[in-house]
Amino acid sequence: MAIDTQVGEELKRKMTCIVCPTGCQLEVQRDGDGKLSITGFQCRRGEAYAENEILNPRRVLTTTVKIRNASLPLLPVRTTEAIPKELLAEAMQVLAQVEVTAPVKTGDVILANILDTGIDVIASRDMKRVEGVA
Amino acid sequence: MLNTHYTDVAIIGGGPAGLAAALAARRAGAEHVTVLERNHELGGILQQCIHNGFGLHRFKEELTGPEYAYRFIPQVEADPKIHVYLNTMVLSLSPEKEMTAVHPVHGLINLKAKSVILAMGCRERTRGALSIPGTRPAGVYTAGTAQRFVNMDGFMPGKRVVILGSGDIGLIMARRFTMEGAKVEAVVEIMPYPAGLARNIAQCLEDFDIPLYLNSTVTKIHGKDRVEGVTISQVDDNWCPIPGTERYIPCDTLLLSVGLIPENELSQEAEVPLDPRTGGPIVDESRETLVSGIFACGNVLHVHDLVDYVSEEAEIAGEAAARYALKQTADGVVNGKNGMGGQFTIKPGDGIRYVLPQRVTQGAEVDLYMRVTQPMDAITLSLSGVTLARKRQVRPSEMLKIKLKAQHWDSLLEDGKAQGRELCLAAEPRL
Numbered sequence A: 001m002a003i004d005t006q007v008g009e010e011l012k013r014k015m016t017c018i019v020c021p022t023g024c025q026l027e028v029q030r031d032g033d034g035k036l037s038i039t040g041f042q043c044r045r046g047e048a049y050a051e052n053e054i055l056n057p058r059r060v061l062t063t064t065v066k067i068r069n070a071s072l073p074l075l076p077v078r079t080t081e082a083i084p085k086e087l088l089a090e091a092m093q094v095l096a097q098v099e100v101t102a103p104v105k106t107g108d109v110i111l112a113n114i115l116d117t118g119i120d121v122i123a124s125r126d127m128k129r130v131e132g133v134a
Numbered sequence B: 001m002l003n004t005h006y007t008d009v010a011i012i013g014g015g016p017a018g019l020a021a022a023l024a025a026r027r028a029g030a031e032h033v034t035v036l037e038r039n040h041e042l043g044g045i046l047q048q049c050i051h052n053g054f055g056l057h058r059f060k061e062e063l064t065g066p067e068y069a070y071r072f073i074p075q076v077e078a079d080p081k082i083h084v085y086l087n088t089m090v091l092s093l094s095p096e097k098e099m100t101a102v103h104p105v106h107g108l109i110n111l112k113a114k115s116v117i118l119a120m121g122c123r124e125r126t127r128g129a130l131s132i133p134g135t136r137p138a139g140v141y142t143a144g145t146a147q148r149f150v151n152m153d154g155f156m157p158g159k160r161v162v163i164l165g166s167g168d169i170g171l172i173m174a175r176r177f178t179m180e181g182a183k184v185e186a187v188v189e190i191m192p193y194p195a196g197l198a199r200n201i202a203q204c205l206e207d208f209d210i211p212l213y214l215n216s217t218v219t220k221i222h223g224k225d226r227v228e229g230v231t232i233s234q235v236d237d238n239w240c241p242i243p244g245t246e247r248y249i250p251c252d253t254l255l256l257s258v259g260l261i262p263e264n265e266l267s268q269e270a271e272v273p274l275d276p277r278t279g280g281p282i283v284d285e286s287r288e289t290l291v292s293g294i295f296a297c298g299n300v301l302h303v304h305d306l307v308d309y310v311s312e313e314a315e316i317a318g319e320a321a322a323r324y325a326l327k328q329t330a331d332g333v334v335n336g337k338n339g340m341g342g343q344f345t346i347k348p349g350d351g352i353r354y355v356l357p358q359r360v361t362q363g364a365e366v367d368l369y370m371r372v373t374q375p376m377d378a379i380t381l382s383l384s385g386v387t388l389a390r391k392r393q394v395r396p397s398e399m400l401k402i403k404l405k406a407q408h409w410d411s412l413l414e415d416g417k418a419q420g421r422e423l424c425l426a427a428e429p430r431l
């Protein structure tokens, strides 16, 4: 559970590290000068995650876009890296308008530089062309 | 009369377990490997798991389900000695390792194998197994079925959703529904702790302010043709609803994420004994069942939360099944192995829900996989009194993997702790 207590610039927050399945319980404290002290991590990636969560929380977006001429109506896609959390909803709206045509290969760029983040949206599977399918 | 086809290693199921087993069997020298998959493509459940979170242990990268599957599928397809039959459902299996399957073009086929690997995965528990009072309107789905609808078929089952059970699939779907514009009203869990991984509670519920009600369950489903709402109630220590705690939540969809059951109808037909704790076959460290030459791996053996361990386990089974097939002589007699001479049984003791493999050969250095019965802090895991490992924090949702080493065997055998060839694994609080 993310619990925040904020007094001026001071902040204390508990969070679960989502970088790997271990799910360490982290605690971040920011003192009056804005300095962060982080505890509870088992590795460096957890420490970096906690710092990012306070300064600039980001998430990888995984969703689907419409695809024509394939055995399925949807193609799974993902951002190549995590994008700012506050852009997730907007990115979903942008991707709802996207439609591609099979064949597609894993890793093909479906939408470059989504919302000017410098991050691409790529296909996360192969999709063969099937004749006779709209 | 049906024509009978012959193969060295037959693999039932082309999910991550079947794929890794096929490749490992080939590496170990099997000359003819057959994969039978009832779906129209390989990859199993991974094809509908479009979220990321796969492969961190194995590939040191966070992949989506389909991407993880594609680390294996092209290799399997490129190997001319692996024969893949899609749209092919195995209907029966005998202890003599004869199968019948139905194929869209060839019709019924008979297949006889020197060794068989069970890799059928698991299925979701359904509402019938739970018996919630109320009407039977449309709008009740298992979480995995909803996942397939939303991610592969392009169909949203509803707009206002309540999820019963806090398993990982339900948590992943809570996020997915929210991102697709539906409102997830609540996740309701009967236990005092969540069933899914802590990271999924954080990134699927907390990120979207979806409430999680622990010690609670759905006590009534409302609506005639379509779900209109559910009543949830708190439960006491015996899981009985507490009168006066009822709360009505309007919704049009109820998702069930109340657990998975290994799919073992075929195993039972082949007289493979199952472990009631895992719901899967009893196996030794090579993942051989108690029926000689029949092996098992992946979710059919025990429900895994991480696919990385599925692949690892499948490689053990694939290699052993290949060795078994190679040792077999023309008249079907196997040389060596299965004398059962040096085998020990491992039983779960205090704090342990199950341990796998259930049989180990004396002196074998093996990874033991286990789950605890409840969340615990600061524990020692010991085997018949011999300490194997200490853990800071353990949860039933996370499978533990611990190595049984030569030095542990030394202590077990020296001190005569291994009485009657039975070992007991326990999780004890550290004082």
Ligand SMILES: Cc1cc2nc3c(=O)[nH]c(=O)nc-3n(C[C@H](O)[C@H](O)[C@H](O)COP(=O)(O)OP(=O)(O)OC[C@H]3O[C@@H](n4cnc5c(N)ncnc54)[C@H](O)[C@@H]3O)c2cc1C
Pocket (backbone or CB within 6 Å): B012, B013, B014, B015, B016, B017, B018, B036, B037, B038, B039, B043, B044, B045, B046, B049, B052, B053, B054, B055, B088, B089, B090, B091, B119, B120, B121, B122, B144, B147, B168, B169, B172, B263, B266, B297, B298, B299, B300, B303, B304, B305, B306, B307, B308, B310
């Ligand atoms: C919704 C969900 C989310 C998950 N999230 C994660 C995650 O984030 N990270 C992670 O690491 N792991 C995750 N997992 C776990 C991981 O995906 C599974 O443990 C893994 O897929 C199990 O592999 P399997 O090959 O044993 O089973 P499956 O993938 O189920 O494959 C079994 C295959 O056997 C076939 N089959 C069954 N019976 C027959 C028959 N009679 N004849 C022919 N074929 C048959 C089926 O069609 C299927 O293709 C998740 C699992 C699920 C269900």
Ligand code: SF4
Pocket (backbone or CB within 6 Å): A017, A018, A019, A020, A021, A022, A023, A024, A040, A041, A042, A043, A044, A045, A046, A047
């Ligand atoms: S701190 Fe490291 S070990 Fe712990 S959850 Fe985060 S990434 Fe995993």
